[in-house]
Amino acid sequence: MGLFSGWFKKNQPEDYEQALAALARDIQKRQTHLSEIRLRERRATLLFSVYALLLWIIYTSMWYKDFIPTLTTHSRNSQFERTVEAVPVFVGPIVILFIRRIVQIWYTRIGDAEEKALVKLRKQQQDKIEEVKQKTNYYSMRNLIERYEGGPRSNPTRDACCSTPTRSASGPSAHPPNASTAYAGGASADACPRNYVSRIAAAIVAPLPPPRKQWFDKLADAILGDDDSSATGAASRYALICQKCFAHNGLVKESMWEDAQYVCPKCGYFNPSARALRQLKEGKKKSPSPDSRSPAGQSPNTAPGAKGQFAPPLGVPVKADGGAASAERPQSDSEPTEGASMSMEVDSLPTHTRIASHHPTNDHYNPRFNHIMSSVGDGTTVVDGHVSTAGASAHNGKGVQFDEPLKPGRKDGIANFTTTVDYLEEERPFFVKIGKDGLIAALQKLDKQLKNTGRGHVLSRKVPTDWIGKEVTPGQIGLINHGGLPKILTRPGRYPGMPLRNWWARKWIGTCGLSDTVIQFGGLTVVQVSQNQAAVVSDPQNHVFVVKNSGFVAYAIEGTYNVLSIVDQTHLPTVIKDPITKVTLGWSHEVTMKSRTGTGTKQDYVVALFLNIPANNCAILQKGDDLELLPAGQHYITSPNVTLRGMFTLGENQIEMPTKDIFTRDQVPVSLTIYLKWQLTEPLKLTTHGYNTPYDALRDKTQSILTQIVAHLDYSSMVKQRSLGPDNLDDGSDASSAFLDALRTRAMDDLHLAALEYGIIMKDLAVIDRQFKGDIASTMDKLTTRALQAQVEAANVDRENSNKIKQEEGALAVARIKAQAQNTKADTEAYSIVAAAQAQAKRLQIEAEAQAKATRLTAEAEAEAIRLRAAADAAVIDQFAREMELRRNEVARVKAFGPKAVFVPTDGLGSQLGSSMVTGMAAGLGVLETRKG
Template sequence: MDARSEFDGTTVMGANDDLRLSGEKGFSSSPSGNSKGKIPTPEADAAAPPALVPFVNTIEYLDQHRPFFVRCHEDGLIPALEKLNAQIIAAGHPPLLSKMSPMDFGREISPGQIGLINRAGWPELLTRPGKYAGFPFRNWWARRFEGRQGVSDAVIQFQGLTCVQVSQNQAAVVSDPQNQIFVIRSGGFVALALQGSYDVLAVVDQTHLQTAIKDNMTGQVLGHMQEVHMSSALGRGDKAKHQDYVVATFLNIPANNCAILQRGDELQQIPAGQHVITNPNVTYRALFTRGECQIEMPAKDIMTKDQVPVSLTIYLKWQLEEPLKLTGHGYVSPYDALRDKSQSILTQIVAHLEYASMVKSRTLGPEMEEHPGDSTAFLDSLRARAMDDLHLAALEYGIVLKDLAVIDRKFKGEIAATMDHLTRRALEAQVEAANVDRENSNRVKKQEGELQVAQVQARQRQTIADGDAYTVVAKAKADAQASAIAAEAKAQSIRIQAAAEADAIKMKARAVAEIEDAFAREVELKRLEIQRVAAFGNKAVFVPASEPGMGSNMSNAMTMGMAAGMGRDIRPS
C-alpha cells in the first residue's frame, strides 16, 4: 500500500490519505513496522470502526490529470515545454514557444539557455540558441525581453509558468493553485497556471536536513528533521499579517531506527529511510532506536523497614522491540518508562529490608582484594525479584530488559553516618594491616634477592679462579715440555757434533799416520806446533809427558801458580 516515488522510492505521507475504506473491520499490524498500528483497547476489540487507509499515499499527485501540467522525463525540459505548448495551442491560447528564428545580430541566447519574453502578460520562450533582433517593431510592439535562464536550473518561474527540476538528493516542495502541497524528487514538471500559481516553497537536501533529533538521556542522534513553511496573509492592505505554517516535514531516519506518526487515534511506525509528511492530519510523534541502550539511573530516596533512607544508583541495559506499545502508553522515551517501573519495584523491595541486612560486609586480604561477606540479602532480592518484575513490566511497553545492577548505594541519617564512620575506620585498619604485611613481605623478598645475588657472584668468582688455575697449570706443563724438548734437542745436536768432530780427528790422524815421507812428517809436526803456540800464546811452556810422575807434578805446580796469579788479580787494592 506504500506510495513510492517513481524515481527514488522514498515514502510519501501526502494529503491524499483522507479516503476511507468501507466494509473493513479491525486492523492488521505488520511485524516489519511498515503497516499502520493502533493502540489496542478492549473497546476497540469489542466494536472496531472501519479501518483507515495507510498513512502513505495511495494516489501519486503527479499521476492525477491536471490541465497544462506536464512531467519532465529523461529527455529533459525542452521536450516537456513542447508538449505543454501543444496543449496550450489545442486549448486556444497563444503559443508558449516563440516562432522567431535566430539571426546574425541582436540579443544572444547561448546553448543551455532559454530567453524569457513578456508578451502582454503572457509568457513566451526562446528555446533555440542564437541572436534575436529587436525589429521589425511589430514583433516587439507588445513584447519585452525579460532576460535569460538556464535550462538546467532547479526552478524557473515566469508569468505563471513554473518549471521544476531536482536531482537525486533534492526534493522540491510545491503549492499548486488550490494550495495543495506536493513534493517533487528526482524529476520535475512544467506547468502553466491560468488561475492561481504554482509556488515553489523550498528545495530541500534530503541527505543533510537541518535539525538533529537526539535522545535527551543518552545523547544519541536518532535522526534528522526539517520543516518547510508557507507564508499566508491574514487580512488585507497595510493591516495584513503574515504568518508561517508548516506544510511539509522531512525525516531522515538512520538504519536500525524508526519513527512513530499519529493520525487521530491511530499510530504508524515507519522504518529507516527518507520520508516526507505533507498531510496536515498526520503528525510526527517520536523517533526511537532499535539497538541496545544503557544508562546509569539514580533512584529517589527509599526508606528501609527500620526507617533508614537509602539512595540507589542502578545500571540499566535494554532494547526497544515494539515502539508502538511504548508510544501507546504515552511515553516518548524508553528511559521514562523504565524509570517509573524500576522506582516502584525498588521501593517495594527496600521497604521490606532492614538496614543491617542491606549493609554489605567487606574484608580486604593482603593483596587488597575485596571479598564479599554473607550479608547479601539485598542483592539476592534484587536479582530474584527486581530483575524478573522489571523484565515483565518492560515487556508491556515493548522493551526487552537486558541487564539490571546496583552500582552504588548511600545510606542517609544519623545511624547511617555512624555506621559509615565505623566501617571507614575498620577499613582503614585493614588497609594499614595489609600495608604492613606488604612491607614485611617486600623486605623478605628483597633480602632473599640479595642472598641469591651473592650466591651467584660467589659461584662466578669460583668459576673464574678455577679457570685461572687451569690456565697456569696448563702453561707450566707446556713450558716444562718445551724445555725438555729443547734440552734433548740441544744434547742430541752436541752429541752429533762431537761425534762428527771425533770422526774428523780420527780421519785426520789416520791420514797423518799414513804419511811415509820424513820431510812431510816434519812439516806436519811444525804446523801442529805453530797452531799450539797460536792457541796458548808465545809465553806458554810445554813440558813433555813421557814420564808419568813428572807430568803430574808439573801439572800441579802449574795449577797452583795459575791460582795464585788469579788471586792476586782479584785482591782489592
C-alpha cells in the same frame, strides 16, 4: 391631527426591497466611478508618457544636431553651456518616470478611497442579506429541505447553479474574486419565499453601461496589454458559485470554467468541475463530490441532522478524475465518529500503499505492526492525508464508509490497501510532466495546451541567426519578457535586435540551462530534480506536493507555483538524538512556507517534514488518536493531520540511573545508582502508554521495585556488601546474600515483566553505588570508616612484613647465586691453569726438541764447513799462500777478541809483573772508554 397622527400609526416593516435596491445602485455607481478612475489613470499615464517622450526625443535630436540656442550667458562652446544643454538629455527620462509615478500614486490613492467605500457598501449589503435570512428563517428552511428532500440533486436551484455557468454582469457590476454580492440574487432565492425573493431580485436595477473607451485607451491596451480588472475583461468571466452555501468564489475565464474545481473557503465544500458533473450524468465517471451519495449511505453513527459533508483539507491527494477523496463529517469537528477508526496514507515510492493504523483504544495490542516494513523503491515514504476510503461507487447509491476498528481477530486489517494518485500523474490545466524526451518536449506540449485554449503561446517563433544578437548556446534556453508574459527561445543561435518588431514590447532577460533544477519566470515554473533531491512545491491553490526523480513544467494563469525548497534527502540538517542516551535517532528537515495573515504580517508555516531514519531505528507517526510505525529509510510528510510523535532506536541501550532516597526497614535513607541495560522491540506499545523514551518508562518501575525491596532490609545487611553486582551472588555464606538474591530474582524478574508491557526487553540490572544518609547513617558510616581504617592499617603492617620477608628471601637467593658464581669461577680458573701448564710444558718440549734439532743441524753444518775448509787448506801447496792464510787466521783470531781485549805477555816474573800492570792500565783505559762511550 396631522401632527399627532404619526404617534398612533403602526410601525411599518422595513422594506428590504428598497434597501437592497438602494445599496445595489450605490455599489454600481461606486464601481462605475472606480472604473472611470482606472481609465483616467491609464489615459493620463499614457498621454503624459507619450508627450513627454516626444519632447525628450525632439530635444535630444536638437541637442545632438547642435540646434539648441544658447541657454546661458556663457559662450556657446563653453563647458558650462554644454553641461546645461546636456542635463535634460540625461535627467529627462528620470524626471519623466518620477512624474509618471506621482500620477500613478495620485490615482491609486483616489482608487483606494473608492474601493474602501465600495467594500463598506458591500459589507452593508451583506449584513442586510443576513438580516433578511434571519427574518425569513433561511437556515432552518434550508436544513429541513436538505434533510427531507428526495435526493441531494432534487433542488432545481442547485442544479441550475452547478450545471449552468453564472456569467457575471457586464460592466462595472462585475465583482472581483473576493466579492460576495451574489447573495443578493442567488443565496436567498433558495430559502426566502418565492414572491418576496423575486421582488427583491427584480428591485435590483440594471447595470449601467461601461464607460466608452477612446482611441488612446485602445492604444494603451495594445501597448500595455488588456486590463483584466476592467469592465470589458470582467464581462467575459464566469462566476464561481458554491453548490452548498451559494457563496461567490470569484471569476474565471470562459476557457477555464469547465475545468475549474475548488474548495469553498466559507463552508469547506468541494465543488467539482462542470466537465466532471456532465460526465457523471452521462454515466461515464464517478462523482468526486460528497453529495453524490444517497442519504441511505450515511454512517449509522451519524446523526440525521448533522452536516453530512465536508471537504478534505488542503494537502489531501485527489483521485485521478480530478475529485478529492471525500469523507463524512463526524458528529463533532474535533472528535471522530464512535466505532470508526481513522486511517492514513503511507505511500512508498514508486508503489503507494495505504496501511490501516492501530487504534490505541483497543483492549489488545496487535503485534502484527512490528512487521510493517518498507521494501519497495528507494525506501521513500510519503505520508499524505486521506481521512477515509470510499467503500463503493457513488453512482450505486452507496456512501463513504469508515474502516472498522482494528481488532486482533481481524486478519485482513493490515491488507487493506488502496492506491493513491501521484500529483504529477493527474490531469491539470497547463501542468506537464517532464518525461524521457526532456524539457523541450514538455515545453512544446505546454505551448500546445495554451494554444488550444486560446491563450498566448510560450515558445517564441523567432528564428536564430549566426552573426549578431543575443546568443543562446546548446543546452540553454533564452528568456524574454513579452509585455509581462514569458517567451522561451529553445533553438540555439543568435537572435538579432532587427527588425524592430522582433523586440517591440519585449525585453531580453537572459538564459538558463536545460538541466537547471528550478526555473521560474513570468508565471512559468520548471522543476527538475535528480535521484537524491526532492522539490517541495506549492501550487496556486496552496496545495503542497513533493517531486522526486522527475520534474514538471507548469504555467499558472492565476496564482503561482512556488518552489519552497530543494531538499538533499541524505544530508538533512537537523540531528535528532535521544535526550537520555545521546544516541542519534535520525535526521529531519522542516520546509516552511510564508503566508500573510489578516494583520498583514508574514508568518512561516511548516508544510513538509523530511525524515532520514538510519538502519535499526524507526519513527512513530500520529494522526488523531492513531499511531503508525515508520521503518528506516527516507520519508517525507505533507499531510497536515499527520505529526511526528517520536523516533526510537531498536538497538541496545545502557545508562546509570540514580534513584531517589529509599528508607530501609530501620528508617535509614539510602540512595542507589542503578545500571540498566535494555532493548526496545515494540515502540508502538511505548508510545501508546504515553512515554517518549524507554528510560521514562523504566525509571518509575525501577524506583518502585527497589523501594519495595530495600524497605524489607536492614541497614546492617546492606552496609556489609560493598558491591552489589551479579558476581557476588555465588557465595551463599555472604551476610548480605538476602539482599543480593532479592535483587537478582525479584527486582530483575519484576522489572522484566513490567518492561514487556511497554515493548522493552531488560538485558541487565546491577547496583553500582549506594550512599546512606541521615544521622544514624553518618554515625555508622564513621564507625565503618574507622573499622575500615584499622583494617587498612593492619593490611599495611602485613604488607610491610611481607615485603621484608620477601627482601630477605631475595638477599639469600642473591648470596646463593653469588656462591654458585664463585665456585664456577674457581673451577674455570683451575681448569685454565692446568690447561696453561700443559700448554707450557708442551711448548717447552717442542722448543727443546726444535733447539736440539737446530743445534744438531748447526753442528753438522759447522763440521761440514770445517771439513771443507780443511780440505781447501790441505789443497794449498804454495808456502806463501799457506803463510798468508795463517796470518789471515791470526788477524781474524785477534779481531775476534774485540776492541777492548788486552794482550799480556806471559814470559817470566817480570813479565808477570809487567803483565799485571799492563792489565791494570788496560782495565783503566777500558773503563774510561766505556764511560766516554
